[in-house]
Amino acid sequence: MCGIVGYIGNKDAYPIILKGLKRLEYRGYDSAGIAIINGKLNIYKKRGKVSELEDYILGMDKKGTIGIGHTRWATHGEPNDRNAHPHHSQNRIFTIIHNGIIENYTHLKHSLKEQGYEFYSETDTEVLANLIEYIYTSQKVTAEIAVRLALLKVVGAYGLVVLCSEEPDKIIAARKSSPLVIGIGDNEYFLASDATPIIEYTDRVIYLNNDDIAIIKKEEMVLKNLKNDILQPNIEKIDLCISEIEKNGFDHFMLKEIFEQPRSIQDTFRGRISQEMNEIRLGGLYSVNDQLVHAKRIILIACGTSWHAALVGEYLFEDIARIPVEVEYASEFRYRNPLIGKEDVVIAISQSGETADTLAAIQLAKESGALVLGICNVVGSSISRETDAGVYTHAGPEIGVASTKAFTAQVTVLTMMAFMIGKEKGLVSDERMAILIKELYDIPSKIEQILKLNDEFKKIAGIYKHVTNALYLGRGVSFPVALEGALKLKEISYIHAEGYPAAEMKHGPIALIDENMPVIFIATKDKSYDKILSNIQEVKARNGAVIAIVTEGDDIISKMADHTIEIPEADEVLISLLAAVPLQLIAYHIAVMRGCNVDQPRNLAKSVTVE
Numbered sequence: 001m002c003g004i005v006g007y008i009g010n011k012d013a014y015p016i017i018l019k020g021l022k023r024l025e026y027r028g029y030d031s032a033g034i035a036i037i038n039g040k041l042n043i044y045k046k047r048g049k050v051s052e053l054e055d056y057i058l059g060m061d062k063k064g065t066i067g068i069g070h071t072r073w074a075t076h077g078e079p080n081d082r083n084a085h086p087h088h089s090q091n092r093i094f095t096i097i098h099n100g101i102i103e104n105y106t107h108l109k110h111s112l113k114e115q116g117y118e119f120y121s122e123t124d125t126e127v128l129a130n131l132i133e134y135i136y137t138s139q140k141v142t143a144e145i146a147v148r149l150a151l152l153k154v155v156g157a158y159g160l161v162v163l164c165s166e167e168p169d170k171i172i173a174a175r176k177s178s179p180l181v182i183g184i185g186d187n188e189y190f191l192a193s194d195a196t197p198i199i200e201y202t203d204r205v206i207y208l209n210n211d212d213i214a215i216i217k218k219e220e221m222v223l224k225n226l227k228n229d230i231l232q233p234n235i236e237k238i239d240l241c242i243s244e245i246e247k248n249g250f251d252h253f254m255l256k257e258i259f260e261q262p263r264s265i266q267d268t269f270r271g272r273i274s275q276e277m278n279e280i281r282l283g284g285l286y287s288v289n290d291q292l293v294h295a296k297r298i299i300l301i302a303c304g305t306s307w308h309a310a311l312v313g314e315y316l317f318e319d320i321a322r323i324p325v326e327v328e329y330a331s332e333f334r335y336r337n338p339l340i341g342k343e344d345v346v347i348a349i350s351q352s353g354e355t356a357d358t359l360a361a362i363q364l365a366k367e368s369g370a371l372v373l374g375i376c377n378v379v380g381s382s383i384s385r386e387t388d389a390g391v392y393t394h395a396g397p398e399i400g401v402a403s404t405k406a407f408t409a410q411v412t413v414l415t416m417m418a419f420m421i422g423k424e425k426g427l428v429s430d431e432r433m434a435i436l437i438k439e440l441y442d443i444p445s446k447i448e449q450i451l452k453l454n455d456e457f458k459k460i461a462g463i464y465k466h467v468t469n470a471l472y473l474g475r476g477v478s479f480p481v482a483l484e485g486a487l488k489l490k491e492i493s494y495i496h497a498e499g500y501p502a503a504e505m506k507h508g509p510i511a512l513i514d515e516n517m518p519v520i521f522i523a524t525k526d527k528s529y530d531k532i533l534s535n536i537q538e539v540k541a542r543n544g545a546v547i548a549i550v551t552e553g554d555d556i557i558s559k560m561a562d563h564t565i566e567i568p569e570a571d572e573v574l575i576s577l578l579a580a581v582p583l584q585l586i587a588y589h590i591a592v593m594r595g596c597n598v599d600q601p602r603n604l605a606k607s608v609t610v611e
Ligand code: G6P
Pocket: 303, 304, 305, 306, 349, 350, 351, 352, 353, 354, 355, 358, 401, 402, 403, 604, 605, 606, 607, 608
């Protein structure tokens, strides 16, 4: 939540900052602002999207080679011009941008008010700006020391970038819990919440660690910690190209990402499954193999769509690896005093690798002595660094706020893990393994086949675009797919939608069914096929409209349902990879037809770095 960008060098900072903010807008889009130093410090900020800020400052003087920018997802104070970042201190000595939450801001604000400070915004960030200034002026220290001393008083999370008008040759950046990356150019440095604004200028980056402070001038950077020790920066090379973070001719990132799934799934299993060797190898788990195979219990923790992938994982681990699994919302887990033992394996699943609740849950699990693994998409992200070991999903950058390709990549990793453990435990025969590997190889082309039906999905979307409610039903491994389908529809089209296990329909949702409510069934041929047929009949008996996702060639459901979507046959454990795709596309088309902002739905953000 909230994207931050900074530049210091010899180029004009404004275009770099503006472009960076556009790349980070998925992190929050309530308001945006930029500050540039050019002799004096100019701050421009506006409620709304980055493009509105751009229009607002058109024609104004934006010259300067040092600047910072912020795109906001409001936490403290409504989205308006005043609460937008950057925030300056009372005497305008400091100007800061911040991603995160200062938890003890009320207490700090009170103390600062006693020292005569007044506040123009409702934000916690302005409190931090004033705290830095108060220390700077009262203790007569340098900007760097003032920032460090202020941060020692702060409880909370921050990705922070600071400009000081009295030391205008530097940027000071610091991190605790919220991400911050520094790109190293030629006599220039770039700062951003993730690497996407940086990659077109340099592939050399430093991911700041918790409690790091960087003091950056255009020709040099010094890295320290909060204790003032000088640190040796770990410079990494990033492997991302521009085309991966652009729309490439698609109308929306979400559509592009849905269509990328054949490739993203392939990238996720490439080099990890081998038909010749008939085995699955996950290099990131070598070091913890024994613990994993002998786990007494697996606890999967995640939020949002990743939590739905975890539910698929529960099914897979229990069915294939015969390990008891619990799936937990990270936010509930961390506050529940959960029972975690040393023989438990906790697996955190996260696209961004930055979700605050998931990170906090990881901390709790580590303190209990459990082995903690991560399944993350963003390389170098906080979760990937906080966990003992893990597996990257290799889906490539996901920019649409509604997660699509990350979900199928997570399920791909969970499937590989379940089979790898099952094989080691002697529960998966060579024959079963060979079938699975072959089936996994075929998934990308099966998804290609489904994507060819896009026009059909669009027609269905056209029929149901005005509904106010929708119900998604599935059984077994298709139940999480139903939840995911409902989430996709509600988050981007604002239609109320619920996912349920099909059999649970009779315990409540059936009361809602009438001719105005579409019921979307995932009804592929598996062991609960006959049961789901009865559920479809129950809906039809109440005049409900049925959209059914069925296995190719199913001529029973096609006679009962109002619309059938045929997907290729696949092993039952892989079906969620296929069934999710039509649901993503139907939600997408409905949202577009309703005029919704598909990539940036209202009130949402992609990377939820606050609790
Ligand atoms: C937000 C995003 C979702 C995502 C969830 C968990 O709500 O909008 O798309 O599923 O966070 O994020 P993570 O990055 O941890 O998977």
